[in-house]
Amino acid sequence: MPSTAVPAPREQGGPQPPAAITATGLRKSYGDKVVLDGIDLRIPAGSVFALLGQNGAGKTTTVKILSTLVGADEGRAQVAGHDLAGAPQAVRAAIGVTGQFSAVDGLITGEENMLLMADLHHLPKREGRSTVTRLLERFDLVEAAKKPASTYSGGMKRRLDIAMTLVGSPRIIFLDEPTTGLDPRSRHTMWGIIRELVADGVTVFLTTQYLEEADELADRIAVLNDGRIVAEGTAEELKRLIPGGHVRLRFLDPAAYRSAATALPDAAEHAETLALQLPSDGSQRDLRAILDRLDAAGVQADELTVHTPDLDDVFFALTGAPTAPAQPEEASR
Incomplete structure (x- = not known):
């Protein structure tokens, strides 16, 4: 940890x-x-x-x-x-x-596997067969139902x-x-x-x-x-929960960019792309506060994007190691 x-x-x-x-x-x-x-x-x-x-x-x-x-x-x-x-x-x-x-059980068919489960649940024979038929249809297994599950x-x-x-x-x-x-x-x-x-x-x-x-x-x-x-x-x-989230504001008009930079002195400036970047958790409250500051300065951003950490970042921060998903054991469809 x-x-x-x-x-x-x-x-x-x-x-x-x-x-x-x-x-x-x-x-x-x-x-x-x-x-x-x-x-x-x-x-x-x-x-x-x-x-x-x-x-x-x-x-x-x-x-x-x-x-x-x-x-x-x-x-x-x-x-x-x-x-x-x-x-x-x-x-x-x-x-x-x-x-x-x-x-x-790969030695018996898919249908037989299902009927065995119906017996284990003590379903009456007719109800069991009806349930199995319905579930085979729902899971798109009707064509394979009579084939050994090992296939x-x-x-x-x-x-x-x-x-x-x-x-x-x-x-x-x-x-x-x-x-x-x-x-x-x-x-x-x-x-x-x-x-x-x-x-x-x-x-x-x-x-x-x-x-x-x-x-x-x-x-x-x-x-x-x-x-x-x-x-x-x-x-x-x-x-x-994880640091690194930010809001990026982009402007088409250089004058609007300069006015926004003045209104948002805590923003990182990217003059070559007319963009400003501010730390943000991406919440509605946080975004509204940023937009209110722009409104007070009479400026509107032409483009706003929110960047938040993904679950990989969260997992790494909380466990100290990246995930290592199991490798596929067989081809599937």
Whole structure:
């Protein structure tokens, strides 16, 4: 962890939506290795929450605890309104889990994988077949349904994995690095599937090393480092935590440029391009203050651009190291 820790954004006031997942003081160690060092979570229902972290940061352990696969050493959690320790069966009935590595059985067909899940969920035979047919259509797997799953591409296996997870109609889904090993086209397809799930009211808990993925999908993001959550907020809130944001104003008229430079004495001047640059967090309040100063001087900028740090900058500042996404394991589509 860098020596200059960055505080997490404060929660906004007003009523909050109901929580799908809450956790307080979760701790987990394996021998002398502390994996989770007291994390707190509150994830609203019907949202996408992304947990970012390097390999070994504790992302998968968090998923395993919240999905009842392993127990926490300390702390409490509720998932879908059920206490994790007191009602694990009720938690399992309400959730679906897709891990980093496919749970698909390659020796049987995609359809048979789906029907097996229907049997495990004790669905009546007719209802099970109807559910499987609907999900195969939804995930564009009808043509491949009768083929052995071992013949599927990486992208198809991921789609089948999530389709199998949905057989039990879970309201909360844990996706542990769901696009690892997929090519860009397959990743974008998976993003579309995740957005559809949330539109249907499903809560998605996503772990990922792909910062673009978190930026695209997540309503809120938490950064996990050395077993602790070191920052949490929306993507825009997190970007504003890191220095380096600025506003660039460009003028076509040299006289307007000189007047603006006088009105904004704290701006860096670029006379050759008739541009001014000011530090800014990119917030509406900050931009309004700059424009008000220009208005008071009777000057208007011809071009205004806002530059803010991206999630890569945030991640590096909070964890002290750049991300190292897993390399693709196989071609996919």
